Amino acid sequence: MTGQISGEWPLYEVFVRGKRGLNHVHVGSLHAPDDQLALRHARDVYTRRNEGVSIWVVRSSAITASSPDEKDPLFAPSGDKVYRHPTFYDIPADVPHM
Amino acid sequence: MSVVAEPAHEPAHDAEPEAELEARFQSVIARKDRIEPRDWMPDAYRRTLVRQVAQHAHSEIIGMQPEGSWISRAPSLRRKAILLAKVQDEAGHGLYLYSAAETLGVSRQELTEMLISGRQKYSSIFNYPTLSYADMGTIGWLVDGAAICNQVPLCRTSFGPYGRAMIRICKEESFHQRQGYELLATMMRGTDEQRAMVQESVDRFWWPSLMMFGPPDDASPNTAQSMAWGVKTHTNDELRQRFVDMTVPQAAALGVTLPDPDLVWNEQRGAHDFGQPDWDELWAVVKGNGPCNAQRVAHRKRAWDDGAWVREAALAFANGPGTGSDFGTGTGTGTGTGTDNDGTETA
Numbered sequence: 001m002t003g004q005i006s007g008e009w010p011l012y013e014v015f016v017r018g019k020r021g022l023n024h025v026h027v028g029s030l031h032a033p034d035d036q037l038a039l040r041h042a043r044d045v046y047t048r049r050n051e052g053v054s055i056w057v058v059r060s061s062a063i064t065a066s067s068p069d070e071k072d073p074l075f076a077p078s079g080d081k082v083y084r085h086p087t088f089y090d091i092p093a094d095v096p097h098m
Numbered sequence: 099m100s101v102v103a104e105p106a107h108e109p110a111h112d113a114e115p116e117a118e119l120e121a122r123f124q125s126v127i128a129r130k131d132r133i134e135p136r137d138w139m140p141d142a143y144r145r146t147l148v149r150q151v152a153q154h155a156h157s158e159i160i161g162m163q164p165e166g167s168w169i170s171r172a173p174s175l176r177r178k179a180i181l182l183a184k185v186q187d188e189a190g191h192g193l194y195l196y197s198a199a200e201t202l203g204v205s206r207q208e209l210t211e212m213l214i215s216g217r218q219k220y221s222s223i224f225n226y227p228t229l230s231y232a233d234m235g236t237i238g239w240l241v242d243g244a245a246i247c248n249q250v251p252l253c254r255t256s257f258g259p260y261g262r263a264m265i266r267i268c269k270e271e272s273f274h275q276r277q278g279y280e281l282l283a284t285m286m287r288g289t290d291e292q293r294a295m296v297q298e299s300v301d302r303f304w305w306p307s308l309m310m311f312g313p314p315d316d317a318s319p320n321t322a323q324s325m326a327w328g329v330k331t332h333t334n335d336e337l338r339q340r341f342v343d344m345t346v347p348q349a350a351a352l353g354v355t356l357p358d359p360d361l362v363w364n365e366q367r368g369a370h371d372f373g374q375p376d377w378d379e380l381w382a383v384v385k386g387n388g389p390c391n392a393q394r395v396a397h398r399k400r401a402w403d404d405g406a407w408v409r410e411a412a413l414a415f416a417n418g419p420g421t422g423s424d425f426g427t428g429t430g431t432g433t434g435t436g437t438d439n440d441g442t443e444t445a
Contacts, residue, residue: 021132021258054134083180084187089276092283095351097344098276 011060012038014045016052024056032057127328132258135201143327146320147257148202149218150329155195156213156220160394162188164228165237173231180277181234187274191267198259214399222380223306225388232285232292232299238278240300240307240345246271247341248311256328279348286353293353300349301357308372309380311338317377342370 009031015024027046032038038057047055066074082088091098119138126133133139162185169185172178196206212218223241228234249271252264285292312318312334324330332340342361349356360373382388 017134020126020134021261023262054136081179081183083176083277084183084270084273086272086276088273089280091276091279092351095279096347098272098279098348 009033012042012057013060013063014038014042015056015058016042016046017054018052020053024054027051029060127256127326130254130256130328132261133256134258142323143329144202146324146327146329147260148199148204150324151195151199151202151257151260151263152204152209152212152218153220155192155199155209156218157224158188158192158195159213160220160224160398162192163394163397164224164226164390165234168228168231168234171231177231177234177281184238184274184277187270191263191270194263194266195260198257198263201259210402214395214402216386216395219384220394221310222383222388223310224394225383225390226302226306227390229302230295230299232282232295233303235278235281235285235296236299236303238274238276239282239348240278240303241310242271242274242278243345243348244307244310244341246275247337247344251331251337254331279352282352282354296352297354300354304357305375305379308338308341308375309377309383311335311341313377313380314374339369342372346370 010033011029012032012035013029014027016027017024030038030041030045032041035057039055042055042057046052078084120140123133123137123139123143126137133143165181165188166185169178169181172181196209199209200206209218213220223244228237246268249264249268253261253268255261255264282296285296315321315333315335318334321330321333325333346356346361346363358373360371362371364371383391386392
């Protein structure tokens with residue numbers, strides 16, 4: 001090793017679209033020196049068996065994420081709103097198509 | 099497109115790939131597969147989708163107004179919480195759809211400006227006023243019911259982002275219809291006066307709900323092309339028929355009369371015969387002469403204008419000093435070495 005690359009390559013998150021019509025879904029991450037190589041590596045690491053038709057890679061450092069520690073305050077507002085669910089409403093069994 | 103074989107020099111060089119692209123596009127459509135934003139697509143397909151998705155998004159956003167005006171007058175805390183949640187969903191649905199439209203290369207600001215200037219439309223149903231709280235039930239039952247009829251097949255529309263937005267919306271829409279039906283059923287178990295309110299509301303909304311499916315097939319010039327592209331999968335009249343057939347037994351269970359003397363079960367067709375809405379009325383409302391057109395657009399424009407300083411302030415804050423603008427460039431194309439940014443990850 002000549003030490004040309006100092007430190008670790010940046011981390012990338014990989015998203016794969018399984019087939020047309022589906023969302024890109026996060027499948028994992030990898031290290032790569034740049035965007036193009038991240039794509040190339042993502043293909044080799046995550047789609048060796050036709051797992052996808054499209055790949056997105058994005059630097060992990062570009063992602064803003066909620067942290068697990070924040071779970072309660074962040075998601076609490078929807079916790080007690082049962083009326084947002086269709087099952088909250090009693091519809092007689094003889095009313096069709098609802 | 100020319101049927102004469104072109105000599106293989108420069109002009110044909112341009113035309114060749116286009117024909118290939120067109121062929122690939124058509125084969126995706128023929129397989130009932132999905133077109134995704136980075137795929138080549140014909141300009142007319144893109145224009146049709148921008149028009150339809152934008153109109154759909156605008157309908158969700160304008161659709162907040164007829165119900166929103168009743169939030170402060172909800173008869174109980176329970177009903178108020180439900181109505182708030184529903185109007186909040188409509189805002190969300192509008193945002194899902196604007197995002198889908200933006201993948202076609204049109205900006206959010208352009209879309210809003212086209213709505214406000216009247217160059218793009220929204221569903222004519224929202225140009226009718228809401229005169230009583232029973233209307234909150236009727237809108238959920240009939241208007242959202244009609245929307246569901248329209249939207250369920252759109253989950254399989256040929257443009258991927260639009261279909262995915264519809265899947266999320268349909269999941270949430272079921273709550274909208276059920277809360278409306280439950281509201282009406284509660285009123286029907288109440289006083290004579292409450293029952294009369296429900297019937298009066300259904301009388302007003304029945305015909306405009308049927309108009310939501312658009313003009314009859316023989317007056318809908320865009321339908322054939324939209325179906326050929328897989329943007330639409332059913333004609334307006336097919337969906338209208340489906341809605342009527344689903345709604346009639348629901349109306350019977352509720353105990354209301356649908357205001358159509360021609361509505362009758364047709365044994366031979368295995369479907370209901372029903373009267374035609376007043377199509378002149380639909381065209382008048384679409385052209386801007388409905389009871390609330392001016393009010394709806396003026397309200398949206400006021401919200402947009404009043405919010406201008408908020409948008410400007412947020413942008414100024416985001417671009418302000420000390421917010422990391424020094425690494426705001428160079429992440430886009432990524433054709434360089436990319437090593438200039440390494441070592442910034444601490445994870």
